[in-house]
Amino acid sequence: MNATPQSIATRPAATISDAQFKTLSEIAFSEAGLMISDSKRQMIQSRITRHLRDIRCDDLEHYLREIQSDKDGNLTRDLISVLTTNVSSFFRERHHFDMLRDDVLPGLVKRARSGHKIRIWSAGCSSGQEPYSIAMLLLNCLPDIQNLDFKILGTDIDRKILDRAHRASYSPDEMASLPSDMSRKYLISTQDPKAPYEISGVVRNMVTLRPLNLLRPWPMKSTFDAIFCRNVLIYFDAETQNDLWPRFHAALGDQGTLFLGHSERIQSPEKVGFSPCGVTTYTKQNLGKVRPEP
Ligand SMILES: C[S@@+](CC[C@H](N)C(=O)[O-])C[C@H]1O[C@@H](n2cnc3c(N)ncnc32)[C@H](O)[C@@H]1O
CATH class of the missing domain: 1.10.155.10 (Chemotaxis receptor methyltransferase CheR, N-terminal domain)
Incomplete structure (x- = not known):
């Protein structure tokens, strides 16, 4: 200028x-x-x-x-x-990844083994640590995952931070929160002294990254088995959040799981077709079963 x-x-x-x-x-x-x-x-x-x-x-x-x-x-x-504020880290709020592994994944694997595709969405994925953590967890739990149809979508409004997610290289400090067995398996060395490690191709291949503003229409045609939208809605007002619950509901398949960030909550989950199933985690319920208000 x-x-x-x-x-x-x-x-x-x-x-x-x-x-x-x-x-x-x-x-x-x-x-x-x-x-x-x-x-x-x-x-x-x-x-x-x-x-x-x-x-x-x-x-x-x-x-x-x-x-x-x-x-x-x-x-x-x-x-x-x-x-935008883009703070993120690998396996942030570890309890959600434990829950994904222990409570959600067994059902998803069963469905995947009977030929269904499994889709997980990291909405507001910032620099990529969230979708890559999900991919590493899946790879770690499922040695035969290459025979199953699991895919992760990472979206964010911020195209610059998505470029970082695409590069998938991180500083030693950023890598510090990766469990050591995951670092050994899923990191490769680079020539860049500032970002000496990057995420390996096998992890990156499971993740598709796209720009998406949560306020605008969502172009995805099929539903998701789990949605991670963590530490994003905290920046929105109550009305904007309330507009999003029905959209997340519609974007999830039957019994799909919605993971929110540690200070985010659905105020009356049953009214919008969710039931709490863990720390800031909700399962989609069939809205037909929701009782109307008296
Ligand atoms: C604090 S980061 C959270 C990253 C990750 N989910 C986590 O918990 O570590 C919040 C992200 O939400 C994104 N964001 C903010 N407003 C958005 C919107 N309207 N649509 C999509 N993404 C948005 C920001 O660009 C930022 O990368």
């Missing part, structure tokens, strides 16, 4: 006015459902300053005008990427 390299490089953090912060919050909400409260102002300010520096723009007002007339959506997509 419009500045000299020196003026940008030496510029202190942009101060965002109340009106500019409001505009940014409105874009985050309408485009991605993200609630940006005033307590996040400092964080947003430093992210936006870095972003403006990266795109060589020295005028936030001008940038916001460009966003509002953004025809092809590229500027807006990049802004959403700046505003």
